[in-house]
Amino acid sequence: MRAERLSATTTPPSRALLIIVVILAIGMLIPVGYVIEATARIGVDELATLLLRPRVGELLGNTVLILVLGVPITILLGVGSAWLVERTDLPGRRFFAILTVAPLAIPAFVSSYGWASVVPSIQGLGGGLLVATLAYYPLVYLPALATLRGLNPSLEESARSLGLKERAVLLRVVLPQLRLAILGGGLIVALHLLSEYGAFAFIRFDTFTTAIVVAYQSTFAGPSAASLGIVLALLSVIVLGIEATARGRARYAYVGSGNARPAQLVKLGKFTPLAILALVTIATLATVVPMVSVIRWSLATKPEMLDGLWRALVDTSLLSLGGAIGAIVVALPVAWLATRHPSRLSRVLEGGYSIASSLPAIIVALALVTVTLNVAPGLYQTAATVTAAYVIIFLPRALVTLRAGLAQVPESLEEAARALGTPPLLARLRVTIPLLFPAIAAAGALVALGAANELTATLLLAPTGTRTLATQFWSAASSIDYAGAAPYAISLVLLSIPAVALLFAQTRGRTR
Structure with missing residues (x-):
């Protein structure tokens, strides 16, 4: 198998692709435009007064701390776990590979509900870090695991033959090859931390998002909530800029059928018990x-509490699908532009797609409410509007996954098809898209997982009579009816298992 480090292509993108991406980007930025327009109505003086309050400084400190501490912890947990189960002689590697991805099936707010019912005193930054990092580290673990399974073992063998110790091989050979997976997973985690509401609300940890939700609930589209929203959008721009700068312009792809042989496993020796314990x-x-907490509460559930469970399951499944x-259809053009035609323009457009996703779902929902009522009243409180909200909120999950998948498909295969007389579009459909199917499936599963667990936007936008597992769970749990919430929590976990299994299956035998 031959490894290639591909530099950025100089071929300009087609005009049609640019037009499609620009139009979709404008649609994605509707929530940002809503926040800016609402903030502009406030005026400079009042905006300065609102943002210079001590409360804003406290929220900024909490939000920045949860990012600065939470993202590195999730990267450490995700990459460390992936390396242990894929590159070492850890006993029961297959079991631990599955066990490590299991938290992805538990929504963050369900995990927070479980911890809050077990440890009522859990709160603040410590509680937020505990719940968020444990809920989100699989978002780094999965891409890291997939990349490790696709690495060419000859690179590590060459390094060892040159006298490098295992630690040096890990730091100088393996980790650089994981850069895309680490940055992509870290970006998704960071955006989730910026927009997380339910998990932090349960443990009383205040961030910009929780404060915005409270402000919108009390004053609807008041100036305080709008001013906080613009700060949150600026934080998102900073996060996106850091990720784009760190990612650079290089891409990695391998031409060949895959690894010719399995990688040499690192012997843990005396560190084996410590690795298992960790x-x-x-x-x-x-x-x-x-889950023990959820199951314990479910034992106290009465039959009448199950009314509406089946309807909520069906509605959740349809809306998530x-x-x-929708997210795959919207993400694929910009992923193609960013991967096949990297440039400053493509980075700007790609960043525009993700900015709105850092805003809390309630702002996305209120933006769509405003637009539909003023521009297209017939779309207000319809499944189409809910789907649009899901696409905006969870697009980074699809975008990062598709971008990584495209980066691993060599352009030379498509060029060979063209050289044989196949038209460009047909070459893409016959060669590139089939090779991208695993990434498309993984992207769809990730978005479906998020959509099934989405709460605030669904409450505002769903058609009258629509019930989802997340909204029914929140209705009961926020009323301290933990027994009534338990069946919906269990159903959310069970509904998530197939998607998590699909994501895990995509990492098996995945090569580059």
Whole structure:
């Protein structure tokens, strides 16, 4: 198998592709435009007064701290777990590979609900870090695991033959090859931390998002909420800029059928018990503790509490599927532009797609409410509007996954098809798209997972009579009816399992 480090292509994108991406980007930026327009109505003096309050400084400190501490912790947990189960002689590697991805099936607010019912005193930054990192580290673990399974083992063998120790091989050979996976997973985690509401609300940890939701609930589209929203959008721009700068312009792809042989496993030796203890501890904290709490409360559930469960399951499934399909359709053009034609323009457009996703779902929802009522009243409180909200909120999940998938498909294969007389569009459909199917499936599963667990936007935008598992769970849990919330929590977990299984299956045998 031959490895290639591909430099950015100089071929300009087609005009049609640019037009499509620009139009979609304008649609994606509707929530940002809503926040800017609402803030402009406030005026400079009042805006300065609102933003210079001590409360804003406290929220800024909490939000920045949860990012600065939370993202590195999730990267450490995700990459460390992936390396242990894929590159070492850890006993029961297959079992731990599955166990480590299990937390992805538990929504963050369900995990927070579980911890809050077990440890009522959990709160603040410590509680937020505990819940968020345990809920989101699989978003780094999965792409890291997939990349490790696709690495050419000859690179590591060459390094060892030159006398490098295992630690040096890991730091100088393996980790650089994981850069795209780490940055992509870290970006998704960061955007989730910026927009997380339910998990932090349960444990009383105040961030910009929780404060905005409270402000909107009390004053609807008041100036305080709008001013906080613009700060949150600026934080998102900073996060996106850091990720884009760190990612650079290089892409990696391998031409060949895959790894010719399995990689040489690192012997843990005396560190084996410590590695097992670490993975078991992480799994216990992330999965066992919240699920034991949910199951305990479910034993107190009365039959009448199950009314509407089936309807909520059907509505959740249909809306999640629509959101997944929509996100793939919207993300694929910009992923293609960013990967096949990287430039300053493509980075700007790609960033525009993700800015809105950092805003809390309630702002996205209120923006769509305003637009539909003023421009297209017939779309107000319809499944189409809910789907649009899901696409905006969860687009980074699809975008990062598709971008990584395209980066691993060599352009030379498509060029060879063209050289044989196949038209460009047909060459893409016959060669590139089939190779991209695993990434498309993974992207759809990730978006469907998020959509099934989405709460605030669904409450505002769903058609009258629509019930989802997340909204029914929140209605009961926020009323301290933990027994009534338990069946919906369990259903959310069960509904998430197939998507998580699909995501995990995509990492098996995945090569570059």
